[in-house]
Amino acid sequence: MQDWEELLSQAGYRVTEPRRWVMRLLLESTAPLSPQALFEAGRARQARLGLVTVYRTLALFEELGLVHRVHLQEDCHGYLPTSPGHRHFLICQHCGSAVEFPGSEDLEGLIATIEAQTGYRVAGHLLQLLGLCPACQGM
Amino acid sequence: MQDWEELLSQAGYRVTEPRRWVMRLLLESTAPLSPQALFEAGRARQARLGLVTVYRTLALFEELGLVHRVHLQEDCHGYLPTSPGHRHFLICQHCGSAVEFPGSEDLEGLIATIEAQTGYRVAGHLLQLLGLCPACQGM
DNA sequence: CCCTTATTGATAAGTTTTTTCAATAATGAG
DNA sequence: CTCATTATTGAAAAAACTTATCAATAAGGG
Numbered sequence: 390m391q392d393w394e395e396l397l398s399q400a401g402y403r404v405t406e407p408r409r410w411v412m413r414l415l416l417e418s419t420a421p422l423s424p425q426a427l428f429e430a431g432r433a434r435q436a437r438l439g440l441v442t443v444y445r446t447l448a449l450f451e452e453l454g455l456v457h458r459v460h461l462q463e464d465c466h467g468y469l470p471t472s473p474g475h476r477h478f479l480i481c482q483h484c485g486s487a488v489e490f491p492g493s494e495d496l497e498g499l500i501a502t503i504e505a506q507t508g509y510r511v512a513g514h515l516l517q518l519l520g521l522c523p524a525c526q527g528m
Numbered sequence: 529m530q531d532w533e534e535l536l537s538q539a540g541y542r543v544t545e546p547r548r549w550v551m552r553l554l555l556e557s558t559a560p561l562s563p564q565a566l567f568e569a570g571r572a573r574q575a576r577l578g579l580v581t582v583y584r585t586l587a588l589f590e591e592l593g594l595v596h597r598v599h600l601q602e603d604c605h606g607y608l609p610t611s612p613g614h615r616h617f618l619i620c621q622h623c624g625s626a627v628e629f630p631g632s633e634d635l636e637g638l639i640a641t642i643e644a645q646t647g648y649r650v651a652g653h654l655l656q657l658l659g660l661c662p663a664c665q666g667m
Numbered sequence: 668c669c670c671t672t673a674t675t676g677a678t679a680a681g682t683t684t685t686t687t688c689a690a691t692a693a694t695g696a697g
Numbered sequence: 698c699t700c701a702t703t704a705t706t707g708a709a710a711a712a713a714c715t716t717a718t719c720a721a722t723a724a725g726g727g
Contacts, residue, residue: 403693439707511659520650542724578676
């Protein structure tokens with residue numbers, strides 16, 4: 390039995406066929422998969438697997454820390470006006486207020502390291518910090 | 529005339545009431561706004577502003593670099609299985625393949641600086657790098 | 668102050684995600 | 698190993714979100 394099945398079990402959830410499929414497909418893929426993509430990949434292999442279940446399973450896995458959600462280029466939702474030169478945001482988890490912060494230079498070192506380790510050429514990045522703004526810290 | 533109106537004009541676009549509203553609302557808000565939120569905020573103030581226009585305007589503004597799209601916690605789409613201890617991803621823009629990379633310690637310094645500068649308390653972060661994987665670099 | 672034409676917005680179509688609920692299957696008990 | 702309980706599934710439908718269509722409107726040059 391796999392590690393994650395253990396974990397699922399001990400958290401009081403059942404180890405089911407569909408859940409096994411979702412995990413298997415994710416593990417086999419090198420790229421992140423969308424719910425739709427997972428569903429189709431499963432279909433292609435005769436998996437017993439409904440789209441609704443894929444959504445539910447991913448939510449559960451995420452809650453248990455078994456999968457990560459990554460942001461594929463397009464698709465998301467909040468917008469902020471740009472202030473020139475800066476690119477990163479710090480968003481308050483409580484009230485939603487956001488500030489931009491300077492200094493992507495600090496990433497340069499990290500990026501160089503990663504490039505050396507992975508062989509990838511890094512062209513861009515997405516960095517956001519989450520926390521509490523001064524006003525919300527007292528609450 | 530504002531800066532951005534100038535820019536719009538010179539790029540060959542017209543400066544319209546709805547576009548002015550979208551920009552005004554964004555500038556007045558401290559938090560990132562979703563298209564829906566913008567639409568409602570406009571409505572509340574009798575703005576002449578349709579939801580469809582909000583979408584189009586945001587797309588245009590983003591293209592011109594006037595606004596940034598940020599990822600609000602929930603909502604997005606790709607999933608990857610977790611490998612223990614690591615939290616960051618590097619995604620190939622060409623083939624979509626992704627690798628996790630270690631070393632969030634490198635962010636510690638940056639985060640400490642930001643906390644000092646902004647007064648926010650940083651609780652979490654989202655860091656993703658985009659680039660080309662070894663295989664796709666030759667193409 | 669017109670005329671041209673980009674832009675708007677209502678409606679409708681297309682997607683994506685969530686809810687509902689009867690049928691199914693996983694697990695523990697016997 | 699079998700049964701009973703109950704979490705889980707999946708089809709269908711509802712809800713939410715985003716994009717396309719197109720006649721009416723308004724921006725901005727002449």
